[in-house]
Amino acid sequence: MTNHGQKIIVFGKNGQVGQELQRAILSGKNNHTYDECLFLGRDDIDLTNSEALSTRLLQESPAAIINAAAYTAVDKAETEPEIAMAVNAKAPEIMALYAQEQKIPFIHISTDYVFNGTKTSSYTENDPIAPINIYGKSKAEGETAIMATHAPAVILRTSWVYAQKGNNFIHTMLRLGQERETLNIVSDQIGAPTNAADIALAILHILPQIQHKQDSMIQPELYHMSANGYGSWHEFAQLIFSEAEKHGIKVPLNVGEIPSSAYPTPATRPLNSRLDCTLIEKEYGVSLPHWKDSAIKCITTILENQNQEKVISA
Ligand SMILES: NC(=O)c1ccc[n+]([C@@H]2O[C@H](COP(=O)([O-])OP(=O)(O)OC[C@H]3O[C@@H](n4cnc5c(N)ncnc54)[C@H](OP(=O)(O)O)[C@@H]3O)[C@@H](O)[C@H]2O)c1
16 A cells, blocks of 8 residues: 555654654665655754644644653753643644544554663563653653554553664763763663664554554554663763773773762652563564664774764864
8 A cells, every 4th residue: 555645643753762763764775655754853842831832733634643742851840840741742643633633654653661660671661651750751641641642543552762863871971981980870661772773674564563553553552662672870971981992982991880879860760661561563564773783883883983073174
């Protein structure tokens, strides 16, 4: 089936996943049958404005929606709950209702932060949600609102997202590594650091499958989709510094381990962020690479780009 003249809308074009979706789609790494992609960022549409969002959807009349936009400032959300709710709960609900009315595929991204992190093994899709911070609550409300519709929608819960570009743990570690001789990193939070590029490719693998079966989809589906394996933030930092060292970049002399209690933040984070991703593999044939393999690729690209920039400016 080819949808000539039909377009996909991607919200969140400047975010980590949004940029990787653009990269993948523009480089032809997709097998969907839509012939136009419209990437929208905050400048094009402010997702706190429900009316503007509804109007824009009607104007554009998309044949599929991918929502990679979110209010992701976890600590700031504690003092801006209304904005977090508007972007993470209300906007996805409007998108899902549109998808329901028009019977078009809708892919939305959610988070491990819908859980409280007290489980001692990986979380499955059947585990009850119990968010412990405002960001998690807002994302949980978004999920619930979508699940209450009959849209041909797929929600993908992922974890600890990083990318070549963006405000993320890799860039923070590389910067702090230059500035400090000793760094103490939280080691009692575990999860799977997930490359936005892998999420983007998976979304583009899943979309045509939803398109294919959308007439028989009577309710939205929810899946866990993060990188294989797991580690702590401390292990992630160690990997970043070992790769940085190979590229001749200065790293701290000591990278110590601390508990979350020694690094208080406005928002509490779940200690266990492990997601069991068995179901998405069974249903959509998606299995993301091991977190270390993907992280090494991303770190290497970041460091090579930095070296190139240095050569150009020298
Ligand atoms: N980052 C993580 O560690 C993580 C972990 C688990 C799940 N997730 C989920 O994965 C998805 C993608 O995350 P990401 O890391 O790619 O996020 P990101 O880099 O923070 O990008 C989010 C995008 O949403 C846009 N946005 C925020 N508020 C908006 C508003 N009011 N109107 C329009 N656009 C708005 C931002 O625009 P600006 O660029 O203008 O700010 C940004 O480009 C999200 O659903 C997130 O909840 C992320």
